[in-house]
Amino acid sequence: MAADNRQVDQPTSLWAQLRATAGRGPAPYVLILAYAAIVSALLLLNPTTGLGTDMVVVLFLLLMLVIYRAPTMLAFKLTLGTILLAVVMPVFGVLNPFYIDVVTKAGMFAALALGLNVVVGFAGLLDLGYVAFFAVGAYLWGIFSTPQISNIVPGMEPLHGSWFWLFLAIGLAVGAFFGVLLGLPVLRLRGDYLAIVTLGLGEVIRVLATNLDRPINITNGAQGIKDIGRPPLFVEPVFQALGITISQVQEYRLYFYFLVLLVLALTVFVVHRLNDSRIGRAWTAIREDETAAIAMGIPLVRMKLLAFAVGASFAGTMGVIFSALQTFINPPTFDLLRSIGILSMVILGGMGSIPGTMLGAVIVTLLDLQLLPRIASELAALQRRGVPIPSWFDPAQYQRLLFGLLLIIMMIFRPEGLLPEDRRRQELHHDEPAPAPESKKVASVAESAQSAEG
Amino acid sequence: MALLEAKHVTKHFGGLTAVNDVSLTIEAGSIVSVIGPNGAGKTTFFNVLTGIYKPTKGTIIFDGKDITGLRPDQITALGICRTFQNIRLFNAMTVLENVLVGMHTRLHAGLWQILFGTPSVRAEERASLERARELLRFVNLDHQRNQLARNLPYGDQRRLEIARALASSPKLILLDEPTAGMNPQETAEATDLIRRLRDELGITVVLIEHDMRVVMTISERITVLDYGTKIAEGLPEEIRSNPRVIEAYLGKGAAAHGVERVEG
Numbered sequence: 001m002a003a004d005n006r007q008v009d010q011p012t013s014l015w016a017q018l019r020a021t022a023g024r025g026p027a028p029y030v031l032i033l034a035y036a037a038i039v040s041a042l043l044l045l046n047p048t049t050g051l052g053t054d055m056v057v058v059l060f061l062l063l064m065l066v067i068y069r070a071p072t073m074l075a076f077k078l079t080l081g082t083i084l085l086a087v088v089m090p091v092f093g094v095l096n097p098f099y100i101d102v103v104t105k106a107g108m109f110a111a112l113a114l115g116l117n118v119v120v121g122f123a124g125l126l127d128l129g130y131v132a133f134f135a136v137g138a139y140l141w142g143i144f145s146t147p148q149i150s151n152i153v154p155g156m157e158p159l160h161g162s163w164f165w166l167f168l169a170i171g172l173a174v175g176a177f178f179g180v181l182l183g184l185p186v187l188r189l190r191g192d193y194l195a196i197v198t199l200g201l202g203e204v205i206r207v208l209a210t211n212l213d214r215p216i217n218i219t220n221g222a223q224g225i226k227d228i229g230r231p232p233l234f235v236e237p238v239f240q241a242l243g244i245t246i247s248q249v250q251e252y253r254l255y256f257y258f259l260v261l262l263v264l265a266l267t268v269f270v271v272h273r274l275n276d277s278r279i280g281r282a283w284t285a286i287r288e289d290e291t292a293a294i295a296m297g298i299p300l301v302r303m304k305l306l307a308f309a310v311g312a313s314f315a316g317t318m319g320v321i322f323s324a325l326q327t328f329i330n331p332p333t334f335d336l337l338r339s340i341g342i343l344s345m346v347i348l349g350g351m352g353s354i355p356g357t358m359l360g361a362v363i364v365t366l367l368d369l370q371l372l373p374r375i376a377s378e379l380a381a382l383q384r385r386g387v388p389i390p391s392w393f394d395p396a397q398y399q400r401l402l403f404g405l406l407l408i409i410m411m412i413f414r415p416e417g418l419l420p421e422d423r424r425r426q427e428l429h430h431d432e433p434a435p436a437p438e439s440k441k442v443a444s445v446a447e448s449a450q451s452a453e454g
Numbered sequence: 455m456a457l458l459e460a461k462h463v464t465k466h467f468g469g470l471t472a473v474n475d476v477s478l479t480i481e482a483g484s485i486v487s488v489i490g491p492n493g494a495g496k497t498t499f500f501n502v503l504t505g506i507y508k509p510t511k512g513t514i515i516f517d518g519k520d521i522t523g524l525r526p527d528q529i530t531a532l533g534i535c536r537t538f539q540n541i542r543l544f545n546a547m548t549v550l551e552n553v554l555v556g557m558h559t560r561l562h563a564g565l566w567q568i569l570f571g572t573p574s575v576r577a578e579e580r581a582s583l584e585r586a587r588e589l590l591r592f593v594n595l596d597h598q599r600n601q602l603a604r605n606l607p608y609g610d611q612r613r614l615e616i617a618r619a620l621a622s623s624p625k626l627i628l629l630d631e632p633t634a635g636m637n638p639q640e641t642a643e644a645t646d647l648i649r650r651l652r653d654e655l656g657i658t659v660v661l662i663e664h665d666m667r668v669v670m671t672i673s674e675r676i677t678v679l680d681y682g683t684k685i686a687e688g689l690p691e692e693i694r695s696n697p698r699v700i701e702a703y704l705g706k707g708a709a710a711h712g713v714e715r716v717e718g
Contacts, residue, residue: 270569277568277575278554278561281547285555288544295504295538297530297559297622306565 023071032063032070036080039063040088047095054374057099060084061106061362065419068355085261090254097250100257102369104325107260108318110361111267113345114354115314118271120343121352121421122280123307124287126195128339129182129202133312135209135334136178137171137319139219142329145229151217164231167320168263175316176309183308187301190290202339209331224330228323231255256325263321267314271354274310283307284352337400341368344407350417359419364403372396456515457482457626457658458503458534463512465495465502465682472498474682475512480626485652485659487669489693490679491702496662497539499679500628504536505529517625531559533625537615537632539662545604549595549614552603553586556621586621592655593617593647609640613647620655627651629661633668641665645672670694678702 022031042056063084067077093100112134119127143149144159144167182201186194213221233255239246274280282303285293294300323329341364349360376396383389395402410417458480465473473495480486488496501507503514505526513522521529535556544552561582563575590596593613598606603614612632619627632648633641645668651657663669669676669690676693678686680702686693693699 273569273571274565277579278558278563279565279568281551281555282558284547284551285544285558288546289542291506292538292542292544293555294526295506295530295536295542296556296618297527297535298555299525299527 028070028072029076032067032072032080035063035066036084040084043088043092044095047092049096049098051374051378053096053099054370057102057370058366060089061103061366065355065359086258090257093253093257094246094250097253099370100253102366104253104257104260105369106362106365107257107264108322108325109342109345109365110358111260111264111314111318112342113349113357113361114264114267114271115311115318116342117311117346117352117354117357118274118283119307119311120346121357122275122287123283123304125186125304125307126191126198127308127311128195128199128336128343129205130198130311130315130342131334131336131339132182132202132205133175133178133315134319134322134338135205135331137175137316138323138329138334139209139225139319140171140174140316141167141320142225142228142323143218145324146225146227148218148220148225158229161229161231164229164320164324168317171316171318171320172313173316175319176313178316179308179310179312180305182312183305187304199336199339203336206331206334206336209334219331222331224328224333225323226328228327228329230324230327256321259321263314263317268354268358270310275354279303279306341403344403347407348410348417350420353417353419353421356417356419356421360417363418367402368399372399372402455482456480457517458660459515460499460503461513461515463499463502463514464510465498465507466510471682473502473509473679476679476682476684477512478677478684478687480658480660482625482658483652483656484674485648485661485672487673487676488660488662488679489664489666489669489676493681494679495682496679497630498682500536500630500662503529503628504534527559530622530624533623534628535619535622535624535626536628537612537619537630539630539634541608541611541615543603543611543614543618546602548600548602549590549606550583550586550599552614552618553589553621554582556618557582557586559622589617589620592620592650609636609643612636612644616647616651620651620657624657626658626660629659629663631662631664633663633665641668644668648672 022028039056039060043053043060046053064081067081070077089100089103093103112130115133116127116130119125119130141164143152144163145161146158149156149158182198185201186197189197209219210222212218213223219225230252233248233251235251235255239251275283282293282298285296285298286300286303290300342361345360345364346357347360348363349358350356373396376394379389379393379395383391456479458478460476460478463473463476463478464471476495476499478488488499490496498507502509505521505524505528508523513520515521516529516532516534519532521532521534524532544555547555561578563578567575587596587599590599593616595606595610595613595617598610603611606614616627616629616632629648633644636644648659648661649672652659661669661673673690676686676688676690677684678693678696678699685698685702686696688696
């Protein structure tokens with residue numbers, strides 16, 4: 001806010017002048033509406049899969065960020081955001097099923113990253129085994145909705161899909177329980193030691209998933225669990241009333257899209273509320289200085305376990321959704337690289353920052369699922385036309401390399417992340433001159449001079 | 455009435471005895487200093503009182519309750535709070551947030567209340583903001599409330615530490631070298647602030663201090679530790695002329711000559 005005001009007072013560059021003009025009066029409303037209209041039109045009029053639509057989808061997601069940051073009324077932001085996400089995107093999803101899958105995955109990872117952000121960003125507890133809780137949720141529904149359950153409880157039939165709803169809540173509770181369970185042994189550890197032990201515990205869960213097919217077949221081992229149950233659809237009458245015919249596959253796409261959107265919204269709400277409360281302040285205090293936090297009366301054990309539990313609970317619920325969405329899970333899905341992937345979303349976006357974490361999740365997921373494979377296929381097309389590109393060159397294979405490079409570049413040029421929490425930005429650049437306090441400092445000097453005279 | 459009674463408190467670290475059989479009674483409403491050469495066990499004694507270390511032997515009675523072995527947060531909730539010798543603020547939090555963290559034990563919002571944003575939580579947050587600003591005004595830092603703690607000048611950081619400790623509404627505040635590294639002007643202001651803690655807020659003050667001018671001006675009683683053992687206790691004048699204290703600070707020769715230069 002303060003920065004914006006300064007720029008309004010004395011625009012220094014063309015960019016600042018432009019920003020000042022675009023941020024005043026009705027200008028931001030008009031600009032954003034125009035942006036939204038163009039992007040929506042492009043999506044709905046030309047829903048073919050291709051590099052062009054890829055770019056429009058990126059612009060669409062960028063629009064969310066623009067709306068979030070724009071100097072407009074909250075009601076305007078909410079209305080426009082809801083229209084775009086709840087109307088434009090689903091209609092586009094019906095026209096072209098590929099992209100809505102990617103967006104659903106991005107939303108899923110955004111919720112996971114937000115959960116990890118509670119542990120790593122808020123409370124400063126570096127957790128490298130976060131995917132374990134995701135696995136727990138996924139296997140929970142995977143086991144109960146398939147014949148696996150009759151191996152554990154003889155005679156028990158697989159649960160009907162309508163139990164899915166209840167399992168969203170059970171996944172939350174079981175995730176939280178495992179968060180506390182894995183949090184307990186690491187309570188005394190800090191920093192690197194904590195990271196190593198959580199990494200180990202995360203691997204323990206994966207290895208358990210691989211090996212718990214004997215003596216009782218609980219997880220079906222390395223083969224994984226297939227034909228996982230899906231919740232029954234209940235939206236058909238609505239579509240019939242609207243006169244739209246839609247296949248069940250597409251209906252499920254929309255169904256999971258909205259479910260993920262709902263859970264994500266809930267996650268943002270919860271994380272936001274907690275961060276702005278005495279609990280969030282206690283977490284930040286622990287992150288800053290554990291000893292001082294204890295001395296100020298913060299119950300360390302309770303607060304750390306709460307952070308682990310809250311973070312893990314979202315992963316548990318998302319795991320339940322993930323298994324129903326994929327209908328197939330196996331142990332390699334939940335390996336260390338997945339934990340690191342989620343962590344890199346948090347770091348890329350900005351540790352401790354809610355919008356930053358979501359941005360990081362969206363960028364990583366898009367790169368991973370959409371842009372890199374697309375570039376690969378475009379290159380292959382060029383190759384077929386005789387452009388001399390070596391056949392071994394496949395950008396999708398260099399995904400990890402690219403993320404590694406991206407993270408290194410980030411650490412050098414923007415260590416606080418793309419969209420950092422306000423406090424953290426100042427923290428990492430404290431050697432640079434602080435812009436605001438000069439006038440205040442003068443005031444306080446004047447004040448103390450007065451008090452010295454008086 | 456005794457607010458705090460430490461009885462035969464001993465703390466061993468392996469073979470090292472950092473605090474050895476120290477007994478101390480602190481009257482409610484007094485300002486008491488604990489002094490002693492470097493390494494005498496003063497800070498360890500504070501850490502035992504606030505629960506960061508558990509005493510190897512001995513009991514601590516605070517306000518009529520046995521607090522020996524309680525967790526630090528439980529002790530803070532009962533009404534003992536402290537500052538640190540090396541300033542330990544939450545650097546990346548704002549001045550106001552630092553004070554709000556100090557208020558943790560006095561707030562009661564639970565997880566579900568916070569999630570549902572109940573009116574009681576909102577009222578509590580409003581009240582705590584109000585109280586935090588009141589405390590910042592008390593230490594004259596309100597105009598800096600949105601600054602990051604690390605960006606404050608040294609003297610302000612010291613005062614913020616006191617404000618943060620006050621936020622837990624303590625009955626007893628332990629100040630670990632509150633004037634260390636200050637110039638005479640700042641020291642005078644800090645001394646004044648410490649006195650106001652007692653006179654205006656009615657808080658009992660115990661301080662560790664090396665600046666003898668501060669110790670002698672504001673302390674009502676002084677306890678002297680050396681090598682973890684209490685070697686003297688009494689009024690400032692008594693301590694000033696106590697040969698064992700002079701010996702501990704300046705060595706045997708000085709004590710023999712009766713030099714009264716402890717003040718230096």
